[in-house]
Amino acid sequence: MHFSDLGLPVVVAKALEQAGYDTPTPVQAEAVPAAIAGHDLLVSAQTGSGKTAAFLLPALTRVSERSKGSGNGPRVLVLTPTRELAQQVEKNALVYGEGMRFLRTVTLVGGASFGFQTRALSRPVDIIVATPGRLMDHMRSGRIDFSRLEMLILDEADRMLDMGFIEDIETIVAATPAERQTLLFSATLDGIVGKMAERMTRNPQRIEIERKEESGNIEEHLLYADDNNHKNRLLDAILKESDFEQAVVFTATKLGSEEIADKLSDMGYSAACLHGDMPQSWRNRTLNDLRRGRIKILVATDVAARGIDVPAIGLVVNYDLPKQAEDYVHRIGRTGRAGRSGVAITIAESREFHRVRRIEQYLKRQLAEAVIQGMEPTRRPPKGRRPQGAGARDGQRRGGYGDRKPGGGYAGKSGGYGDRRGSSGPRQGGHGGERRAPRAE
Ligand SMILES: Nc1ncnc2c1ncn2[C@@H]1O[C@H](COP(=O)(O)OP(=O)(O)OP(=O)(O)O)[C@@H](O)[C@H]1O
Ligand SMILES: [Mg+2]
Secondary structure, eight states, X not given: OOGGGGTOOHHHHHHHHHTTOOSOOHHHHHHHHHHHTTOOEEEEEOTTSOHHHHXXXXXXXXXXXOOSSOSSSOSEEEEOSSHHHHHHHHHHHHHHTTTOTTOOEEEEOTTSOHHHHHXXXXXXXXXXXXXXXXXHHHHHTTOOOOTTOOEEEESSHHHHHHTTOHHHHXXXXXXXXXXOEEEEEOSOOSHHHHHHHHHHOSSOEEXXXXXXXXXXXXXXXXXXXXXXXXXXXHHHHHHHHOOOSEXXXXXXXXXXXXXXXXXXXXXXXXXXXXXXXXXXXXXXXXXXXXXXXXXXEEEEOGGGTSSOOOTTEEEEEESSOOSSHHHHHHHHTTSSGGGOOEEEEEEEEGGGHHHHHHHHHHHTSOOOEEOXXXXXXXXXXXXXXXXXXXXXXXXXXXXXXXXXXXXXXXXXXXXOOOOOOOSSOOOSOSXXXXXXXXXXX
């Protein structure tokens, strides 16, 4: 299968070639022709598998044809949960639509100037990429005309619902023409996402692409720690012994991300934090610096867990466990993107073993427990109550890497991380119905 088989405009196929895309990824091969044929879609596929192009290519195909409607309003609306993701999606649209001379895109996100956005909305626009909150602000002041909207796209739909955007989304959907095409991308298509999808799509095609173990390209390890001090020493060792271009360290709290970024900076790393309480201009600068390679280690809350695509990230460290099991999959998915390999190391305190277990239950497999020599935890999860299988085979656990090695560095020095275990790799999807309190990033 080649991009030219997907029914794309020649200019778009050319832009993809220039971007170095040879062949469509599986989700693109399935979703693009179906969307171009006009179907509504419900899509779930693993992290880093090219879902952005899977919805942008059909969107650009639409926009490349003349609008049948009149007015200045958007022809395509993309909703994303975070500001950074909205900006990234717009950038991708400009890359894939490079040859489309009259393509107009606008990003509507909080923390940015209303004036600039308002001016942009007074001119004709093809694609709006927005977070629900700021889009609603513009809708309330009557600045958006959805009368010629042809396509509505939701990226990371489950996350938007988790963040409490359901009412906003319902209002936005109700404001768009009923005959629009709807593409919904979500880690899960069950539970409340599925219910919402039912209400907003017509005869949707369901595309679910599971990760195959053979293509599992993220090497995962689990390290137990006694306390915070121990966690810091482990983080230090991981960063020293890993061979990576760039890394993301995830923390549970905004304050934690600042403290660790400060600590790493003091140690001489080019590190910076990213969380939802920072002014947007800092958030933008930080992410741009990361993309340009000026920042080596990003210390972030889950605001960076979804969608963010920085190919040079070779290492993800979960300094704190994610609050929700499914966030684990998204966090580690910041590495190993587009077929690259990556290493993901999760640090858990011994008393948190039940939370590790919840993650393993969600993954339907066990995480390989490992130790760094000289930094073994003194307290271990109680044996009988440990996640079944995890850490049960001490000999192998301490015996090095098995047949896979992380980017380099650990072997020999530390005795390495333990063997890899588990059957099916992480994938998005499969667990619906888990509700949580709204939280803003
Ligand atoms: N057909 C392709 N060939 C080569 N690279 C591609 C192709 N499609 C996408 N990519 C690259 O793959 C990377 C991941 O793409 P993208 O961000 O769309 O993934 P995703 O599925 O949305 O991931 P996530 O679930 O984390 O949001 C990007 O760097 C993108 O440029
Ligand atoms: Mg994405």
